[in-house]
Amino acid sequence: MQSAKAKTNMQQFCKNVVTVPDHWKESCVGTECSLHQLSPYIGKLKSSIARDLVATYSKPGDLVVDPFSGSGTVALEALLQGRRAFTSDISAYAKILCEAKLKPPPSLECALEKAEDILSQSHKLPDPDLRKVPAWVRQFFHPRTLKEAIKFATVCKKDENNFLFACFLGILHHQRPGFLSYPSSHLVPYLREKKYPRDQFPELYQYRELRSRLLSKIRRAYARCPEIPTNGNSIHKYCSVSSLNLPESFDCLITSPPYMNALDYNRDNRLRLWFINPNYSVAEGDKVIQKQEAFKITIASLIKKVNLSLKTNGYCVIIVGERIARCCERLGRKIPCNIVTDYAPSLKLLEVMEDHIPDNRRSRRDYKGTKTEHFLIFQKV
Numbered sequence: 001m002q003s004a005k006a007k008t009n010m011q012q013f014c015k016n017v018v019t020v021p022d023h024w025k026e027s028c029v030g031t032e033c034s035l036h037q038l039s040p041y042i043g044k045l046k047s048s049i050a051r052d053l054v055a056t057y058s059k060p061g062d063l064v065v066d067p068f069s070g071s072g073t074v075a076l077e078a079l080l081q082g083r084r085a086f087t088s089d090i091s092a093y094a095k096i097l098c099e100a101k102l103k104p105p106p107s108l109e110c111a112l113e114k115a116e117d118i119l120s121q122s123h124k125l126p127d128p129d130l131r132k133v134p135a136w137v138r139q140f141f142h143p144r145t146l147k148e149a150i151k152f153a154t155v156c157k158k159d160e161n162n163f164l165f166a167c168f169l170g171i172l173h174h175q176r177p178g179f180l181s182y183p184s185s186h187l188v189p190y191l192r193e194k195k196y197p198r199d200q201f202p203e204l205y206q207y208r209e210l211r212s213r214l215l216s217k218i219r220r221a222y223a224r225c226p227e228i229p230t231n232g233n234s235i236h237k238y239c240s241v242s243s244l245n246l247p248e249s250f251d252c253l254i255t256s257p258p259y260m261n262a263l264d265y266n267r268d269n270r271l272r273l274w275f276i277n278p279n280y281s282v283a284e285g286d287k288v289i290q291k292q293e294a295f296k297i298t299i300a301s302l303i304k305k306v307n308l309s310l311k312t313n314g315y316c317v318i319i320v321g322e323r324i325a326r327c328c329e330r331l332g333r334k335i336p337c338n339i340v341t342d343y344a345p346s347l348k349l350l351e352v353m354e355d356h357i358p359d360n361r362r363s364r365r366d367y368k369g370t371k372t373e374h375f376l377i378f379q380k381v
Contacts, residue, residue, distance in 0.1 A: 020355040020375070024049050033080060034224040035101045038163075039170035040187050041071035041094070042268045045256050045319065050077040053254050057315035057377070058083055062251035067241050067302055072098035074254045075236075079228055083252075088237035088244050092276050093169070093269050095238045100166035102234040108222040115164055115218055119211055122151040137274055139191065140173060140181040148210040149180060153275045167217045168210075169272045178216060180208050189271040242301045246309045252317075253306055257299060257336075259321035292335075300339045307344035307380075316347055316378040321357075333374045340378060347378040 028048040029037070036047045050073045058064050060082035066074040069087035071094060078085045079102060087098050105111040128150045130143055138146065149168070156165040175183035175192060183196040183204045198205050237244060258265070266273065273280045306316055318336050333352075340347050353375040 017352045017354050017374075020049075020353045021052070024052070024355065032224070033076065033226065034221055035076060035104060035228075036071075036073060037170075038100055038166045038221055039071075039097055039272070041097060042187050042265065043259070044071045045073045047073055047077060050074045050254070051081070053317055053375075054078050054081050054083060054252075057254065057317055058252040063247060063249075065246060065250045065253045066255045067244055067246070067253075068255045068257045069098050069236070070094050070256070072101045072236075075234060076101045076228075079230075079233055080226065082229075085234040086237075086247055086250065087234070088239055088241070090238075090240045091265060091269075092238070093265075093272055095236060096162045096166050096169070096276065098236045099162040102228065102236065103230045104163050104221075104225070104228060106227075108219065108225075111163065111218050111222065112215060114161065115167075115214060118155050118159060118161060118164060119152065119214070121159075122148070122155045125151045125154065127151075133278075134274070137271065140184060140189065140271060142182070142205070142207045144207045145180055145210065149275070152210055152214075157276075164214075164218075165276075167214060167221060169275065171213050171217045172275070173271055175204060177208075178213050180210065180213060188268045241298050244305075246305045249309055249311055251311050251314050253310060253315070254317040254319075256319035257295075296335055296339065299336055300343055303336070303339050303344045303347075307346055310347075310380045312380055314380050316380070318376045318378070320374050320376065322372040322374065333376065336376060344378075346380050348381045349376065350379050351377040353377070 024046070026048070028046060032047040054064060054074065054077045058078070061084070063084045063086060064074065064078040065086045067088045069075060069089045070091075072087060075085035075087045075098060085102065087102075089095065089098065105114060127147045130138060130146060133146065133150070140146075141149065149172075152168060153165065156162075156168065171179050173179060173181035173184045173189050174186045175196060181189075183192045183201070184190060185192065196204055270280075310316060320333055320336060322333060337349070340349070355373045355375070357373060
């Protein structure tokens with residue numbers, strides 16, 4: 001049963017619900033900073049929404065925190081608007097994307113020069129034994145392409161060049177000519193042999209050279225790329241929220257926790273994760289996105305830390321998805337609201353923005369679970 005405080009909190013929630021701005025529903029692909037498009041990340045926040053949240057709830061010079069950073073959308077928008085950023089995520093893929101976006105090479109010329117250097121190093125490596133590569137990975141690539149990809153990934157990891165690694169991961173699989181794999185989907189990797197039979201589309205199953213595609217990807221990354229202030233303005237931690245030490249004092253938190261039971265980040269990023277770590281196992285799940293109790297514990301851990309470190313009058317913005325269960329109960333919003341009531345009495349719920357998710361923003365268009373997002377706006381008073 002809900003406590004009296006929790007019921008009061010939910011009543012306040014219902015009073016304060018407003019709809020999101022109309023322009024949040026518009027595409028921002030052609031206008032956003034092109035670093036946002038380094039590599040796809042399932043379920044990521046739109047950059048135009050992140051930009052508005054950063055502008056509204058922080059000011060230049062502020063430290064903006066995102067402990068579920070994913071692909072680094074909030075952090076990049078914070079840097080672009082003169083803020084500082086502190087991010088964390090448990091995903092190795094998220095770590096590469098965040099560090100690539102927040103600390104890119106200073107210019108296109110520098111990026112291309114470094115790419116040629118790493119390509120040269122990779123060509124000198126002996127060819128890998130593809131018999132040791134899992135069959136499910138081999139099925140995506142021409143053998144010659146796969147050998148080039150493995151050697152390039154090996155040098156990138158040794159060199160710790162996350163920007164070039166992110167560019168490589170961004171062209172790993174799709175059916176378009178600029179990508180490395182046989183015809184496959186872009187976000188979640190699966191082959192599309194039925195739509196593109198080998199006998200009708202033989203050109204899609206030929207060798208695809210890495211170098212030209214990588215260099216083209218790098219040029220696209222700098223198409224709309226203002227200078228990113230990188231010196232000491234961003235920090236990323238590769239860890240879980242429960243083990244994360246937040247800054248002693250910060251001005252704003254904007255984060256979108258994973259929607260419980262809505263997405264499986266390990267499975268959906270399995271091909272990219274294999275290149276990051278060949279010992280990666282798809283079976284290794286994240287309990288936070290699978291079990292409600294684990295999700296509650298994680299959010300409670302975060303809220304307690306926010307209650308201690310968020311500056312007075314600072315804002316805490318939590319974005320949650322409403323998952324419709326079989327009983328039609330709306331699950332998403334209740335958990336953080338009740339936890340804030342219990343563990344962070346200094347946080348006052350100011351407003352809730354409700355956004356209905358259209359099918360064109362889904363990775364799976366027939367998915368019925370998450371239809372609405374709520375933006376919970378708290379202020380420390």
